[in-house]
Amino acid sequence: MTGEALFPGPHFSRVNGDLHLGGVKLSDLAEKYGTPLYVYDFDRIRSRARHLAKELHAVNERSRAFFAVKALSNLSALKALHSEGLGMDVVSGGEIERCLATGINARDIVFSGVAKSRDEISLGVRVGIGCFNIESPHEVDLLIASLGQAGKKARVALRINPDVDGKTHEKINTGLAETKFGLNPTLAMTVARKILQHPCLILSGVSSHIGSQxxxxxxxxxxxHEVREFAKNLLELGAPIDHIDMGGGLGVAHRPGELDNAPTFKAWVDAVKTSLPNRDTALHLEPGRSIVADSGVLLTRVIEVKSGDSKKFALVDAGMTELLRPALYDAYHRIEHVARETTDNDQRYDVVGPVCETSCWLGEDEPLPGLSSGDVLAILTSGAYGMTMASNYNTRAKPAELAIEQSSVRLIRKQETLSSLWELERF
Ligand SMILES: Cc1ncc(COP(=O)(O)O)c(C=O)c1O
Structure with a gap:
């Protein structure tokens, strides 16, 4: 196959005008499987995972990435990432069960997340989670109680809130003192002393996650810097700190113009390794977006084109129920017609979905070749926080998901049936 490489990377190309992902013509997939439809290039996902693992191994052999399951939680995606050597970073009992259903050993799971419940902690203890990232004194009490009943020990890391501005969208900025995340260093030290007194707890790490994108x-x-200073204090207290977990958060380009500024894995690892108190301390990361975002597209079909007073609306069959990010964070996603290239002379459209909310939009003032009913559009860079944030609002069934690997296509999740949406309801 020939064709020029496109944004966001060489896994996209156009052949005779047709947009391809991983060597597969996207209009054929829309035709065969219907829309809305999520499609992921698993070769791309695997190569991103390998790339980051290589950079981490250059720090030391025990350094490792744990994929943030919340970004893309389809079992097939988790299996592919685990087979590339990544552990999993989860934030709920549901995500633990998802990983176990994939066949992932609980030892390869880090349990992060604010407000873990008693049941979730007991589940984590029962299955033998690799490390609990502690975010509150209450979690320690729950963990001690659960371990006591089970007669087990657990490795824990303390998530500190470093009071650092991640300079990202306010709704995904998690490192400031005013946010609910982590423990401020003073409280963290009190919790650390408590942990060190309990023989069932092994204080093995310090973690932090300052936000996303x-x-x-x-x-x-x-x-x-904050993490390293805190870890040094813990080491002085005798804590067996063997790893630092610097979370996820690396941003990805959503526009061609951002590609040159988007930090590389190497630059990220170079920045976060400054947190290590010793050369042989393992560096852990919890990337989600930077592994999977640019591998995925959401395909949607134009239902009709409507002229407003000052705008043209492309009304499409996907909306905030399939891709919430524009409604939630004003996030920009580049949109491509799957059969025609965008040119400088194109018209501009607001690409909007069918849900009865003004915030149900996918693109604003987006240049697209003259659209008509039935045209298929690809919403790019939708591989992370796309399907995992999808909802059934307006009683809409969640879309199917496909994986492309070595140019062949696999259905990795069927579209939901409508009747399954009220299956649990009772008169
Ligand atoms: C604790 C934790 N780790 C990792 C991540 C993944 O972040 P990202 O997808 O930006 O890499 C998140 C996401 O918010 C998170 O809350």
């Missing part, structure tokens, strides 16, 4: 690497260095 971050481009400014200095923010990771600033957080890393």
């Amino acid at each position: 971050i481009f400014d690497l200095q923010t990771f260095r600033d957080a890393g």
Whole structure:
């Protein structure tokens, strides 16, 4: 196959005008499987995972990435990432069960997340989670109680809140003191002393996660400084700290113009390794977006084109129920027609979905070749926080998901049936 490489990367190309992902013509997939439809290039996902693992191994052999399951939780995706050597970073009992259903060993799971419940902690203890990232004194009490009943020990890391501004969208900025995340260093030290008194708890790490879609690497260095100072204090207290977990958060380009500024895995690892108190301390990361975002597209079909007073609306069959990010974070996603290239002379459209909310939009003032009913559009860079944030609002069935691997296509999730949406309801 020939064709010029496109944004966001060489896994996309156009052949005779037709948009291809991983060597597969996207209009054929829309025709065969219907729309809305999520499609992921698993070769791309695997190569991103391998790339980051290589950078981490250059720090030391025990350094490792744990994929943030919340970004893309389809079992097939988790299986592919685990087979590339990634552990899993989960934030709920549901995500633990998902990983176990994939066949992932609980030892390969880090349990992060604010407000873990008693049941979730007991589940984590029962299955033998690799490390609990502690975010509150209450979690320690729950963990001690659960371990006591089970007669087990657990490895824990303390998530500190470094009071660092990740310089990202306010709704995904998690490192400031005013947010609910982590423990401030003073409280963290009190919790650490308590942990050190309990023989069933092994204080093996310090963690931090300052937000998502971050481009400014200095923010990771600033957080890393706080983490390292805290880890050194713990080491002085005799804590067996063997790893630092600097979370996820690396930003990805959503526009061609951002590609040159988007930080590389190497630059990220160089920035976060400043958090290590010793050369042989393992560096853990919890990337989600940077592994999977650019591998995925959401395909949607134009239902009709409607002229407003000052705008043209492309009304499409996907909306905030399939891709919430524009409604939630004003997130930009580049949109391509699957059969025609965008040119400078194109018209501009607001690409909007069918849900009865003004915020149900996918693109604003987006240049697209003259659209008509039935045309298929690809919403790019939708591989992360797309399907996992999808909802059934307006009693809409969630879309199917496909994986492309070595140019062949696999259905990895069927579209939901409508009747399954009220299956649990009772008169
Ligand atoms: C604790 C934790 N780790 C990792 C991540 C993944 O972040 P990202 O997808 O930006 O890499 C998140 C996402 O918010 C998170 O809350």
